[in-house]
Amino acid sequence: MSGHSTYEPKTGFERWLDVRLPIIRMAKDTAIDFPTPKNLNYWWTFGGILAVCLVIQIVTGVVLAMHYVANSAMAFNSVEHIMRDVNHGWMIRYIHANGASMFFLAVYMHILRGMYYGSYKAPREVLWLLGCVIYLLMMATGFMGYVLPWGQMSYYGAVVITNLFSAFDKVIPGVGTAITTWLWGGFAVDNATLNRFFSLHFLLPFMIAGVVGLHIWALHVPGNNNPVGVEVKSKEDTVPFHPYYTVKDGFAILVFLLLFSWFVFFAPEAMGHADNQVPANPLATPTHIVPEWYFLPFYAILRAVPDKLFGVLGMFGAIAMLFALPWLDTSKVKSMRYRPTARWFFFLFVAATIGLGWCGGKLPDDVVLPVGRDAVTGEATGFTVVMLSQTLAIYYFAYFLVILPALGLFEKTLPVPENISTPVLPKGGAAMPSGAAASPEKKG
Amino acid sequence: MAETAKANPHETEGDDPSRRDFIHIAALATAGVGAVATAWPFIDQMNPSGDTLALASIEQDIAKVPAGQQLVVKWRGKPVFVRHRTPAEIAAAVKDDHADMRDPAADASRTKAGKQEWLIVIGVCTHLGCVPNFGTGDYGGWFCPCHGSVYDTSGRIRKGPAPLNLQLPDYEFTGPTKVKIG
Numbered sequence: 001m002s003g004h005s006t007y008e009p010k011t012g013f014e015r016w017l018d019v020r021l022p023i024i025r026m027a028k029d030t031a032i033d034f035p036t037p038k039n040l041n042y043w044w045t046f047g048g049i050l051a052v053c054l055v056i057q058i059v060t061g062v063v064l065a066m067h068y069v070a071n072s073a074m075a076f077n078s079v080e081h082i083m084r085d086v087n088h089g090w091m092i093r094y095i096h097a098n099g100a101s102m103f104f105l106a107v108y109m110h111i112l113r114g115m116y117y118g119s120y121k122a123p124r125e126v127l128w129l130l131g132c133v134i135y136l137l138m139m140a141t142g143f144m145g146y147v148l149p150w151g152q153m154s155y156y157g158a159v160v161i162t163n164l165f166s167a168f169d170k171v172i173p174g175v176g177t178a179i180t181t182w183l184w185g186g187f188a189v190d191n192a193t194l195n196r197f198f199s200l201h202f203l204l205p206f207m208i209a210g211v212v213g214l215h216i217w218a219l220h221v222p223g224n225n226n227p228v229g230v231e232v233k234s235k236e237d238t239v240p241f242h243p244y245y246t247v248k249d250g251f252a253i254l255v256f257l258l259l260f261s262w263f264v265f266f267a268p269e270a271m272g273h274a275d276n277q278v279p280a281n282p283l284a285t286p287t288h289i290v291p292e293w294y295f296l297p298f299y300a301i302l303r304a305v306p307d308k309l310f311g312v313l314g315m316f317g318a319i320a321m322l323f324a325l326p327w328l329d330t331s332k333v334k335s336m337r338y339r340p341t342a343r344w345f346f347f348l349f350v351a352a353t354i355g356l357g358w359c360g361g362k363l364p365d366d367v368v369l370p371v372g373r374d375a376v377t378g379e380a381t382g383f384t385v386v387m388l389s390q391t392l393a394i395y396y397f398a399y400f401l402v403i404l405p406a407l408g409l410f411e412k413t414l415p416v417p418e419n420i421s422t423p424v425l426p427k428g429g430a431a432m433p434s435g436a437a438a439s440p441e442k443k444g
Numbered sequence: 445m446a447e448t449a450k451a452n453p454h455e456t457e458g459d460d461p462s463r464r465d466f467i468h469i470a471a472l473a474t475a476g477v478g479a480v481a482t483a484w485p486f487i488d489q490m491n492p493s494g495d496t497l498a499l500a501s502i503e504q505d506i507a508k509v510p511a512g513q514q515l516v517v518k519w520r521g522k523p524v525f526v527r528h529r530t531p532a533e534i535a536a537a538v539k540d541d542h543a544d545m546r547d548p549a550a551d552a553s554r555t556k557a558g559k560q561e562w563l564i565v566i567g568v569c570t571h572l573g574c575v576p577n578f579g580t581g582d583y584g585g586w587f588c589p590c591h592g593s594v595y596d597t598s599g600r601i602r603k604g605p606a607p608l609n610l611q612l613p614d615y616e617f618t619g620p621t622k623v624k625i626g
Contacts, residue, residue, distance in 0.1 A: 067489075084495075085496075086489055087494075088489050092485065
């Protein structure tokens, strides 16, 4: 799809520039003329939404860095300074803090869309892997950003996550401790830790932007997947990116920004924790420590395993599953529209992940289904959050390691249409009036 | 376009230039207003914040400044010269009130009535912002080491590249030897 450029420089300057730096050609080929499947639905708009999220986070973040002080004695007060004294500082900080949640919301939609429509399958494995790398970088960035306000939740979030690496003491004694000491720059989370987290929190978004560039490049080589999961066969299967998808993406971005604005202006602390309004205190941990909502499923997997080392491995393994997905799914059919069995396992997978997220926010010993009472204390006993987490975690891993590999061999799929146009038009793509779509830019 | 079915023969299929243009102009205008409204907070955040503005006035006891000396206090991040002038310095300044000057001003206009011995000026050279040195230069006022501007004992520019006299801050005496600057 890439390669055959339709750009013709019109002015003398464009011709002069085109043989020196064909930047206008690149912009036109990738963002205007790019042939895009004509059947993309709104699940395909999250790519554009994510680009907007990244820009918002970088712009607001650079502004916040102008006023924030990365010092354990001053960080908390500098955030209060931003909230109270800096002109519009409250709004810029709330955009940034809620922007992280919006970013993860959009990326989860984007990932699930890819999983449902088989967007990770050949020839898009590298595209998928680059997306997984972006997601990893996002998690590192989100975690370190959450540490910067230096409240109680910030501090103990940093303590818990960095201590995950101490689990490696069980593999080679001393190694885990050495890693955590190195991460902290001391014997506990302290000023040195805060400083390096600030530095890396500033750096990583630009690395994300770089990988996004590769991600888009890898997208534009095979072109978009689409809801039918059948590759583009002819020009009739596509429409130019502009105006069709600039307008569709633009509309979706506006709707998304409405939700975003609702959080920023009407519920800015809805996804925060009250304990983070208390300055970090290394001598006392708050009673209930939970990560941000977007990490809760992984946190639930961590707590579901009674062994420290295997809990940590389980948590990282859950993310590693995404990287391995293109080679775990053995089915030739991309879109789950034509995989009647797989789609139900997929919906169950989504439910299990949401359920894990719910478990991650609860106390491990909370009872989900009460079965009788404890004879001594009189408290309800039965099916606890940990047991539910274990059940859901087993399904999470089984989906990747058992169900998807096996389904490809045993599932009876529905007939896949010949091309993109067949399911849309009764007579197929050839019957489509050529004038309507071929020159939409006439009045551009 | 010929074979495209016409559901409504009166419809001009969006070819009406005025309707299409109106939509474009309206959409771009709305987006433009939105862009400006969004940009403003990101520009304004670099202006002085509330706590910076709150430090805009200070009070200073100047009783201990001996005649012929100056006290330098920091106000809004800049030095303010509080100069306790001798009668000779005041006389020299008044004598030159009608001399040929770049930025003419009477000495009386640069002090508070009845407090001629106290000259309070912002200690920033009006050329390019350096801090002039006390008691040096041809007129016994200040001499700026950066580019050689010479100020007299009234803080008026007499020689060198600076265009204006040393600026006067807003101030008032809240007691015989107490002054509130800003």
